[in-house]
Amino acid sequence: MKHTLDTVTAWLARGVIAFLYIPIVVVVVLSFNDSEVTYKWAGFSTRWYGELSRNTELLAALRVSAETALISATLATLCGLLAAMGMARLRSRGKAVFSGGLFLPLIVPEIVLGVALLSVFGAMSADLGTQTLVLGHLVVTLPYAALIVLGAYNALDPALEEAATDLGCNAWQAFRRVTLPLLRQPLLAAWLLSFTISFGNIVMSTFTNGVGSTTLPLRVYSMLKGGLTPEINALGTILVLFTLLIILGVGLRQMRRVLLGAGRS
Amino acid sequence: MRVRSVSRGVLTVAVATVTALVATGCGGSESSSGGGGKKLNVYAWAGEIPDTVVKKFEQETGIDVTLDTFDSNETMTAKLSSGSAGYDLVEPSQYSVQQLVGQKLIQPLDHSRIKGLDNIADKFRDPSYDPGNKYSVPWIWGTTGFAYNKxxxxxxxxxxxxxDEKHKGKVYMLDNMLAAYIAGLQVTGSRATSTDEGEIKDATEALTDQKKMLAGYNSTNYPQLLSSGQACAAQAWSGTAMAKVVAANPDVEYVLPEEGGSLWTDGLAIPQGAKNTDAAYQFINFLLRPEIAAMATDDGGSASANAKAREFVKDKKALENPAVYAPDAAVAKADFLLDPGAAMKHFQQGWTKVKAS
Known part of the structure; x- marks a missing residue:
C-alpha cells in the first residue's frame, strides 16, 4: 500500500515538474527555430538572436524593466527593513494597525491600486514616467519584502545587539556589525522576490507607466494583437539563462560557505 | 534607543529617495510647449509605426521620437484621461476617435499645417466617425472578417x-465584445453599426447559442491554430499576424463575409495639452508621404490608408493578400464600426450574459 502511494506521489511530483518546466524548454527550443511561425520546425538557426539585437523597442523595454525592478526592489527592501525595525518598537495595538496598513496592498486588487495611483498622479500633475512607475511597483512589492524581513527580524535575539552595545558599539555599529550580517540572507531573499514581482508586473505598470517607460511585459502584451515574433523566444531564453546563472551563483556561494564551515570544525 | 537612531538613518535614505522620485515626476516635463522642441512622444499600436519609419524621421528632422505602445484603445484613453500622459501624438481606432472627441481628450487638427491629406484613399476621407477628418488622420486600416482552413x-x-454545429469545437471567436457583436448582429440580419436594443438582444441570443459549439474566444494565436489545423474557422482581424499565416499557408483563407464584416482604421490624433505640436504636425506630414506610408506595409505588414502608397509598396504579394488589403468589392459593403454611445450598456449586459452562459 505504502509502495503504491510512494509511486503515485513520485509520478505526481514528476507531472508537476513537467508542467512547470516544459513551457520553458519549449521557449528555449523555439528560439532556435528558423521558421517565422512558432508551430512549425524549419531547422536550427540563431537568426532570432540577431533579430533581437536589432529590435530596439524590445531591448529598450527590457532596459526599462530591469531599471525599474532594480530601483523598486532596492527601495522595497529598504522600506521593508525600516518597517520591521519600526514595528519592533510599537505596542500591540499600534502594531496591528501598522501591519494592516502595510499589508493592505496584498488584499486590495491590483487594478484598484493602479486606478487609484493614476488618479493621485493626475491630481498632483505628476508626469507619468519612470518615477511614477517605480512608485507604483513599490506599492506592489513592499508588502512582500516587508513580510520576509519582518519574519527574520522578529526571530533575531535582541540580546546579541545588547551584547554589542555593552562591548562598546554605538547603535549604528551594533546594527551594521551584528544585525545586518544576520539579516543578509532574508534581505537578499526579499530583494530577489521584489525584483521578480516588479520585473513581471503588468497591471500596475499599465496605469503608472508613461513616456519612455514601457516595460517588457507591457511591450510583449501590446504585441499580441499583431502577433508575437520569435524574437520573444530568444529574449525568453536569455532571461532563463540569466536566472539560471543567478541561481547557480547563489548555490555555489552557499556550498562554499558550507564547505568552509566544515573545514573549520 | 538602538532601533530609534538606526531607523532614523534608514528612514532618511528611504524618504529622500521616494521624495526625489515624486519631485522629479511633478511639475511638467522639459519638452518645449507649442512645438519647436526636438522631442516627440508618440503612443501607438505595436508594430503599426515601424521602427524604420521612426529612425528615418529622426534622421531627417533631428527630432528625438519616443514611441510607446498600448494593447487596447481603452488603455490609451485611461492614460489620456489622467491628464498626465505627456504624449504629443496618439493612434486611436475609429470608434475611439469618437470617444476621445466626446471626452475632449484630443484637439481639432489645423488642416493648414497638414500636407498630403489628399493622398488618403476616398474611403477614409470624411469618414462617418470623424467628418471632415477634423480630429484624426487615417494611417492604417483593416477589416474584421473570418478565416478558415480549406x-x-x-x-x-x-x-x-x-x-454551424458541423464545426463544433473547431471554431474560435475574437475575445472582444464589439468584434463578436459584428458577427452576432450581421448573422441575425442587422447592421454592424446597429444600436437598437432589440437587435442587440437578438445578436446576444445568437452569440449565446453559438458559445456551446465554440472551441473558445481567442484574440492572440488564432492564426496559428488555423494554420496547424487545430481550428477550422475563426473570426479574425486582418493585419500582420493573419497576413503572415495566409501568405505562408495556401490552405488558410481570409474573407470579409457576404454580410459585410466591418472596417477599422487606426489614425493619428493630437491630445489636448500636447507640448510638442510642431513636431507632431511634422510627423503627420512625414507619414502622409506615399513612400513613407508604403513602409507600413513593407515593414509593418499593415494596409496603408494612403492611396498613393500602393505604388511604392515593394512587397507586391501583400497588395494581393486579402488579410492585408481586402478586395475593393468586399470593402465597399463593409461599415466602419462606430462608438455605440448610450447603447454600450446593452452590449455590455449582453456580453456578460454570453460569457456567463
Missing part, C-alpha cells in the same frame, strides 16, 4: 460558417 471547410463566405 482542408476542413472547402469554401466559406458567410458568418453562418462560425455558427
Amino acid at each position: 482542408k476542413c471547410i472547402p469554401s466559406a463566405t458567410s458568418w453562418k460558417t462560425l455558427f
Whole structure:
C-alpha cells in the first residue's frame, strides 16, 4: 500500500515538474527555430538572436524593466527593513494597525491600486514616467519584502545587539556589525522576490507607466494583437539563462560557505 | 534607543529617495510647449509605426521620437484621461476617435499645417466617425472578417460558417465584445453599426447559442491554430499576424463575409495639452508621404490608408493578400464600426450574459 502511494506521489511530483518546466524548454527550443511561425520546425538557426539585437523597442523595454525592478526592489527592501525595525518598537495595538496598513496592498486588487495611483498622479500633475512607475511597483512589492524581513527580524535575539552595545558599539555599529550580517540572507531573499514581482508586473505598470517607460511585459502584451515574433523566444531564453546563472551563483556561494564551515570544525 | 537612531538613518535614505522620485515626476516635463522642441512622444499600436519609419524621421528632422505602445484603445484613453500622459501624438481606432472627441481628450487638427491629406484613399476621407477628418488622420486600416482552413471547410463566405454545429469545437471567436457583436448582429440580419436594443438582444441570443459549439474566444494565436489545423474557422482581424499565416499557408483563407464584416482604421490624433505640436504636425506630414506610408506595409505588414502608397509598396504579394488589403468589392459593403454611445450598456449586459452562459 505504502509502495503504491510512494509511486503515485513520485509520478505526481514528476507531472508537476513537467508542467512547470516544459513551457520553458519549449521557449528555449523555439528560439532556435528558423521558421517565422512558432508551430512549425524549419531547422536550427540563431537568426532570432540577431533579430533581437536589432529590435530596439524590445531591448529598450527590457532596459526599462530591469531599471525599474532594480530601483523598486532596492527601495522595497529598504522600506521593508525600516518597517520591521519600526514595528519592533510599537505596542500591540499600534502594531496591528501598522501591519494592516502595510499589508493592505496584498488584499486590495491590483487594478484598484493602479486606478487609484493614476488618479493621485493626475491630481498632483505628476508626469507619468519612470518615477511614477517605480512608485507604483513599490506599492506592489513592499508588502512582500516587508513580510520576509519582518519574519527574520522578529526571530533575531535582541540580546546579541545588547551584547554589542555593552562591548562598546554605538547603535549604528551594533546594527551594521551584528544585525545586518544576520539579516543578509532574508534581505537578499526579499530583494530577489521584489525584483521578480516588479520585473513581471503588468497591471500596475499599465496605469503608472508613461513616456519612455514601457516595460517588457507591457511591450510583449501590446504585441499580441499583431502577433508575437520569435524574437520573444530568444529574449525568453536569455532571461532563463540569466536566472539560471543567478541561481547557480547563489548555490555555489552557499556550498562554499558550507564547505568552509566544515573545514573549520 | 538602538532601533530609534538606526531607523532614523534608514528612514532618511528611504524618504529622500521616494521624495526625489515624486519631485522629479511633478511639475511638467522639459519638452518645449507649442512645438519647436526636438522631442516627440508618440503612443501607438505595436508594430503599426515601424521602427524604420521612426529612425528615418529622426534622421531627417533631428527630432528625438519616443514611441510607446498600448494593447487596447481603452488603455490609451485611461492614460489620456489622467491628464498626465505627456504624449504629443496618439493612434486611436475609429470608434475611439469618437470617444476621445466626446471626452475632449484630443484637439481639432489645423488642416493648414497638414500636407498630403489628399493622398488618403476616398474611403477614409470624411469618414462617418470623424467628418471632415477634423480630429484624426487615417494611417492604417483593416477589416474584421473570418478565416478558415480549406482542408476542413472547402469554401466559406458567410458568418453562418462560425455558427454551424458541423464545426463544433473547431471554431474560435475574437475575445472582444464589439468584434463578436459584428458577427452576432450581421448573422441575425442587422447592421454592424446597429444600436437598437432589440437587435442587440437578438445578436446576444445568437452569440449565446453559438458559445456551446465554440472551441473558445481567442484574440492572440488564432492564426496559428488555423494554420496547424487545430481550428477550422475563426473570426479574425486582418493585419500582420493573419497576413503572415495566409501568405505562408495556401490552405488558410481570409474573407470579409457576404454580410459585410466591418472596417477599422487606426489614425493619428493630437491630445489636448500636447507640448510638442510642431513636431507632431511634422510627423503627420512625414507619414502622409506615399513612400513613407508604403513602409507600413513593407515593414509593418499593415494596409496603408494612403492611396498613393500602393505604388511604392515593394512587397507586391501583400497588395494581393486579402488579410492585408481586402478586395475593393468586399470593402465597399463593409461599415466602419462606430462608438455605440448610450447603447454600450446593452452590449455590455449582453456580453456578460454570453460569457456567463
